[in-house]
Amino acid sequence: MAQQKIVVVGGGLAGLMATIKVVEMGMDVDLLSLVPVKRSHSACAQGGINGALNTKGEDDSPERHFQDTIYGGDFLANQKQVWGMCETAPHIINMFDRMGVMFNRTPEGLLDLRRFGGTQHRRTAFSGATTGQQLLYALDEQVRKYEAEGKVQKFEGWDFVSAILDEDGVCRGVTGQELLSMNMRAFKGDAVIMASGGPGMIFGRSTNSLINTGAAVGKLYRQGASYANGEFIQIHPTAVPGDDKLRLMSESARGEGARVWTYKDGKPWYFLEEKYPAFGNLVPRDIATREIFDVCVNQKLGVNNENMVYLDVSHIDTDYLNVRLGGILEIYQKFMGDDPRKVPMKIFPGVHYSMGGIWVDNQQHTSIPGLFAAGECDYSQHGANRLGANSLLSAVYGGMVAGPEAVRYAKGLTESTNGLSEKIFDDQLKVDEEEISGILSMNGEENAYKLHQEMGQVMTENVTVVRENNNLKRTDEVLNDFMERYKQINIQDSLKWHNHAVSFVRGLEGMMDLAKAITQGAYLRNESRGAHYKPEFPDRNDEDWLKTTMASFDASSREPQFSYEDVDTSMITPRKRDYTGGKAGAK
Amino acid sequence: MTENGKTVHLIIKRQDGPNSESYVEEFEVNYRPSMNIVSALMEIRKNPVNKKGVETLPVQWESICLEEVCGACSLLVNGEPRQACSTLVDQLEQPIHLAPLNTFEVERDLIVDRKRMFEALMKVKAWVEIDGTQDLGPGPRLNERERQFAYELSKCMTCGLCFEACPNVNDKSTFMGPAPIAQVKLFNTHSTGKMQEPMRLDEIMKEGGITSCGNSGNCVEVCPKEVPLTKTLGYLNRDTTLYSFKRFFYDG
Numbered sequence: 001m002a003q004q005k006i007v008v009v010g011g012g013l014a015g016l017m018a019t020i021k022v023v024e025m026g027m028d029v030d031l032l033s034l035v036p037v038k039r040s041h042s043a044c045a046q047g048g049i050n051g052a053l054n055t056k057g058e059d060d061s062p063e064r065h066f067q068d069t070i071y072g073g074d075f076l077a078n079q080k081q082v083w084g085m086c087e088t089a090p091h092i093i094n095m096f097d098r099m100g101v102m103f104n105r106t107p108e109g110l111l112d113l114r115r116f117g118g119t120q121h122r123r124t125a126f127s128g129a130t131t132g133q134q135l136l137y138a139l140d141e142q143v144r145k146y147e148a149e150g151k152v153q154k155f156e157g158w159d160f161v162s163a164i165l166d167e168d169g170v171c172r173g174v175t176g177q178e179l180l181s182m183n184m185r186a187f188k189g190d191a192v193i194m195a196s197g198g199p200g201m202i203f204g205r206s207t208n209s210l211i212n213t214g215a216a217v218g219k220l221y222r223q224g225a226s227y228a229n230g231e232f233i234q235i236h237p238t239a240v241p242g243d244d245k246l247r248l249m250s251e252s253a254r255g256e257g258a259r260v261w262t263y264k265d266g267k268p269w270y271f272l273e274e275k276y277p278a279f280g281n282l283v284p285r286d287i288a289t290r291e292i293f294d295v296c297v298n299q300k301l302g303v304n305n306e307n308m309v310y311l312d313v314s315h316i317d318t319d320y321l322n323v324r325l326g327g328i329l330e331i332y333q334k335f336m337g338d339d340p341r342k343v344p345m346k347i348f349p350g351v352h353y354s355m356g357g358i359w360v361d362n363q364q365h366t367s368i369p370g371l372f373a374a375g376e377c378d379y380s381q382h383g384a385n386r387l388g389a390n391s392l393l394s395a396v397y398g399g400m401v402a403g404p405e406a407v408r409y410a411k412g413l414t415e416s417t418n419g420l421s422e423k424i425f426d427d428q429l430k431v432d433e434e435e436i437s438g439i440l441s442m443n444g445e446e447n448a449y450k451l452h453q454e455m456g457q458v459m460t461e462n463v464t465v466v467r468e469n470n471n472l473k474r475t476d477e478v479l480n481d482f483m484e485r486y487k488q489i490n491i492q493d494s495l496k497w498h499n500h501a502v503s504f505v506r507g508l509e510g511m512m513d514l515a516k517a518i519t520q521g522a523y524l525r526n527e528s529r530g531a532h533y534k535p536e537f538p539d540r541n542d543e544d545w546l547k548t549t550m551a552s553f554d555a556s557s558r559e560p561q562f563s564y565e566d567v568d569t570s571m572i573t574p575r576k577r578d579y580t581g582g583k584a585g586a587k
Numbered sequence: 588m589t590e591n592g593k594t595v596h597l598i599i600k601r602q603d604g605p606n607s608e609s610y611v612e613e614f615e616v617n618y619r620p621s622m623n624i625v626s627a628l629m630e631i632r633k634n635p636v637n638k639k640g641v642e643t644l645p646v647q648w649e650s651i652c653l654e655e656v657c658g659a660c661s662l663l664v665n666g667e668p669r670q671a672c673s674t675l676v677d678q679l680e681q682p683i684h685l686a687p688l689n690t691f692e693v694e695r696d697l698i699v700d701r702k703r704m705f706e707a708l709m710k711v712k713a714w715v716e717i718d719g720t721q722d723l724g725p726g727p728r729l730n731e732r733e734r735q736f737a738y739e740l741s742k743c744m745t746c747g748l749c750f751e752a753c754p755n756v757n758d759k760s761t762f763m764g765p766a767p768i769a770q771v772k773l774f775n776t777h778s779t780g781k782m783q784e785p786m787r788l789d790e791i792m793k794e795g796g797i798t799s800c801g802n803s804g805n806c807v808e809v810c811p812k813e814v815p816l817t818k819t820l821g822y823l824n825r826d827t828t829l830y831s832f833k834r835f836f837y838d839g
Contacts, residue, residue: 024719036705038745039657097726100715100777102738109728127738133656134741141714148709180605180694209652243619244626244672245653323735327742331654334673335621400720449633492635497604498647498695 004410004417005030006403007174007189009160009216011037013132013395014375014402015195016139021403022193023151027410030187031143032158032176034211038140041197041209042395045132046328047116047252048124049096049392051089055106056113060121062086067572069390072118072284073355073383074530074540075574076229076548078567081362081380085390085397092396093125099138103127104324114255114324116388118284118579124389129250129327135392155187159503160216163192163223163371164428171370172417172424175432179503182496184433186425190410190417191370193402194220195395198354198376202515203464204456206351207239207248215503217358217377218510221517226367227551227560228379229356230514231521232531234386235464237288238311239350240336246350247335249311250328251388254281257316260292261344262301262309271295276579283579286385286531289349293465296348303346310344351464353391355382355531356518359550364402365409367552372406374398379548384530439505444488448505451489455482455515463519467534472523479516483558486512517551517560524562525549542574593618595627595676596638599646600686602693609693613638613682614646624664624671624685625650648697655811658744661688661751662697668751670811688751701747707767708745711790715780727778740773740819742812749806749816761795765806768797769819775826788823788830797823 006022008015011033019029033040054060066086070079097103097111103125104112113122127134146152161175164186173188199214200206221227238253238260239246254260260281261270272291273280281288292309296302303309313321313329318341321329332340357379364372364380374395381394410416458478462471486509493501527541528534547564554561594615602609615638616630628648635645650660653672660671663686665679676683691699749765750756756764771787774780791797797820806816 020720035651035657035659036701036745038705039651039659041652043656043744044652044654091722094722094725095720098715098717098723098779100726100774100780102729102734102741105729105731105734107731109730111725127741130656130742133744134738137741141708142717144705144709145712145714145716148712209657211651242653243621244623244629247654327656331656334655335623335675447633449629453633492642493645495603495644495695498698500647501645 003028004190005188006406006410007032007187007192008195009174009192010040010195010197010375010377011154011156012040012042012195012197012375013136013139013392014399015193016136016143017396017399018193018195018374018403018406019143019152020139020146021400022407023146025404025407027407029152030155030189031152032155032160032174032187034157034159036156037143037154038137040136041212042136042392043133044207044209044248045392046129046248046250047255048114048126048131048389049093049135050116050123050387050389051093051125051393052086052121052123053090053093053111053113053125055110056122058121060123062089064121065089065123068119069387070383070572071577072387073385074577075383075542075546075569076232076529076567077381077383079571080568083571084401085381085394088397088400089393092393092400096135096138099142101127101134101138114252115282116255117251117282117288118387120278124252124255126252126324128323129252129325132392135396160196160219161432161506162428163220163368164425165223165368166420166424169224169368171368172420175428177503179498179500182499182502184429184436186429188417188425190413191372191406193406194358194371194373194377195375195399196377199511199514200351200354202456202511202518203233203351203459204453205244205246205460207236207246208351213507213511214514215507215510218507218514220358220368220371222510222513222553222555224368224553225371226359227356227514227517228359229521229549230518230551231525231549232355232384233351233464233518234285234353234355234531235289235349236352237285237292237349238347239352240332240345241348241350242335247331248352249332249345249347250325251285253311253313253325253328256313256324258311258313260288260309260311262295262303264301269301278581279579284385284387286533287579289465290533292349307348308346309348311347312344313340314342314344349465351460353386355379355384355386363405364398365405370409372402374402384532435506436502439502440491440494442489442491442505444490446485446488446490447492448489448501448508451482451485452508455479455512459515463522465533467522467532469523469534469536472519475519476516476523479512479519483512513553513558520560521549521551521562540577546574595622596682597627598682598684599696601646601696602687603644603695605692605694612643618676622676624674624676624683625653625660627676628671646697647695656744658746661746661748662686663688668748668809670746673811688747690751690756691747701745704745704747704750704764704766707763708770710763711767711771712783712787713767713770713774715774715777716783717779729778733776737773737776739813739815740769743770743814744812746811748809748811752805752809754803754805755799755801760799762799763795765800765816765820768800768823769814769816772819772823785830788827791823792827792831797827
């Protein structure tokens with residue numbers, strides 16, 4: 001049998017981790033990434049990575065981390081998967097430590113830890129306030145070593161186009177297009193690992209990078225992959241509204257003592273500390289977001305009557321701030337002009353993360369045989385709400401499971417991909433090339449970027465913090481209109497070098513379908529759980545809705561079809577989630 | 588919308604492909620508060636019409652994170668190498684001239700080919716050698732003071748602005764550039780990474796390595812992350828000198 005190969009799509013933490021694991025098990029990797037992997041969105045993660053190292057004398061343990069994560073996710077996550085992640089977390093942090101990540105240290109040279117939301121333990125390792133960047137660089141460096149040894153071939157600046165499925169529906173590789181030359185080719189693989197990140201751009205402006213379109217996942221959904229819990233979108237409580245994006249101000253600011261406040265009756269009002277005495281400013285994100293939203297939108301108590309409250313670190317020692325939060329304070333100062341060491345920052349909630357994603361089983365298999373998924377593009381770890389500093393962890397853990405599992409799967413194949421006829425690859429290439437010709441000949445009146453902006457506004461207004469069924473229904477109809485208007489796009493660019501409009505327009509189609517799956521999923525789920533909040537149904541309803549939403553694409557109607565799967569609650573019995581009292585996370 | 592202060596006037600150096608001739612095109616987009624160079628370019632993409640009112644090809648550029656942590660959006664703004672995302676329109680004189688970095692080959696419009704930077708990182712072995720990702724417990728202890736020094740180096744985004752500013756990076760020189768050389772010090776500072784120090788020093792003592800640095804200090808001036816490049820190259824100069832003595836007396 002010829003040398004088998006795994007194709008990895010996406011070069012953020014999940015894709016790089018999967019790549020390293022595959023190479024360690026003796027298989028080669030073709031790694032496709034839209035951008036140089038060192039510029040992946042993982043770089044934007046700031047505050048840290050969770051793992052119960054228990055070095056602060058606080059009696060922390062993977063069990064407590066597990067408890068906090070399940071409870072924080074409002075019991076929607078499948079528990080065995082989450083346990084696997086929490087149990088592995090200390091090892092993952094140690095691995096990065098060995099790779100040379102410059103984590104902040106204690107006076108005796110051990111990893112320092114800080115507190116994050118939804119827990120009362122210090123279990124977050126961090127590297128200033130640019131932890132994601134530092135972890136990404138560590139894996140980028142290790143993969144570069146394998147690249148030098150010829151075990152990994154990187155295709156940077158390549159856009160994922162389609163999965164290649166054989167006549168039995170088994171994934172045998174992907175097609176990709178190089179942005180520079182606009183050339184297409186097939187990448188054959190005995191298994192494919194998707195690690196293409198989240199879909200934040202569906203909401204227009206968010207804390208996400210411009211590359212987080214969800215386009216690759218949208219295409220896979222259209223090709224038959226199930227999309228799970230799409231309606232669970234995390235709105236980060238502390239983002240800085242900007243003209244082009246919402247810039248994240250890490251939860252670690254509150255972990256280091258930042259206070260959230262606004263004026264009420266002429267005096268500072270620390271509304272989170274007042275309502276949640278035990279957790280204070282470190283309640284989970286969904287809760288902090290709803291409180292800030294309520295203060296600004298319903299009570300009209302935002303700063304200067306605008307949709308903003310203060311995030312304040314000005315009472316903390318400047319040197320301490322610089323060592324522990326320097327990266328984000330510099331960003332704030334550069335973009336806003338004010339020095340947050342001296343004056344409070346002004347923030348408002350912004351779309352941040354998708355708990356939902358491609359459905360995977362306990363071993364990261366998607367519903368398409370031979371196709372695996374890991375990182376934000378899969379749905380598996382965070383239930384209805386993700387805890388801060390669990391995203392870097394879940395990305396790495398997902399890659400750590402998907403890589404070896406893909407190798408095991410490939411070795412067990414009765415027919416290796418190399419033995420297959422060229423026809424399946426040629427057929428998919430032909431379909432994709434026809435699609436591109438179609439896009440290049442679009443000459444209507446719509447501008448794709450304006451259309452995208454409008455879709456983002458509608459999604460942000462109706463499918464984020466507060467969800468009303470009437471609005472969701474209308475949003476779904478508006479999305480149908482957008483799909484019609486999509487056909488009237490004018491491509492406006494005919495060149496054959498770096499024609500980014502082609503890739504954007506191609507991706508926008510799947511983004512619209514994902515938007516429908518998200519919106520309809522939210523419409524159907526008549527309860528409130530984690531990030532999904534409906535005033536009409538303010539309580540969690542386990543009897544009817546302790547279920548995973550599974551959306552599959554129906555090509556004939558271009559509508560999502562929904563089914564529901566029971567959640568694995570075999571380890572912790574669901575109970576009411578309430579952070580107003582004391583030790584909510586503990587038993 | 589054309590009265591003073593309400594629009595942004597951009598003069599952009601363009602190129603249709605790697606082998607095409609460059610040309611200049613002017614644009615005028617509506618001004619909004621807190622606009623940066625990327626958001627101005629986004630306006631052109633939404634309405635690709637030049638200042639003369641003629642429909643044109645949308646301008647292509649690179650940008651990803653929009654918060655100065657990915658290193659993608661390097662270009663020349665009014666002749667200065669900058670990150671487009673953190674360059675605010677309010678702080679600039681108009682008209683605003685945009686051009687691709689000169690040091691690298693243009694692929695289209697403002698997009699350049701920076702592969703040589705990543706190749707240089709490969710050459711200098713910019714990684715810590717580990718036996719594998721299996722569970723071997725924690726890494727070595729590290730002095731927090733050393734950590735703070737190394738962290739400054741580890742913020743390098745491989746954006747290429749230091750290449751652009753350096754007089755010694757040009758098509759007549761083999762100089763591998765300030766950023767990749769500085770990374771050598773990062774890995775030599777880590778106590779496991781230090782075990783491969785000789786291999787890295789060997790690499791930067793070759794032609795195009797550290798001796799090609801002319802100490803102009805331009806690199807540190809333009810670095811958006813304030814990586815202490817000149818100071819670090821100074822340390823490495825000392826390290827390579829010591830190392831060559833050692834090599835002469837012990838191995839020679």
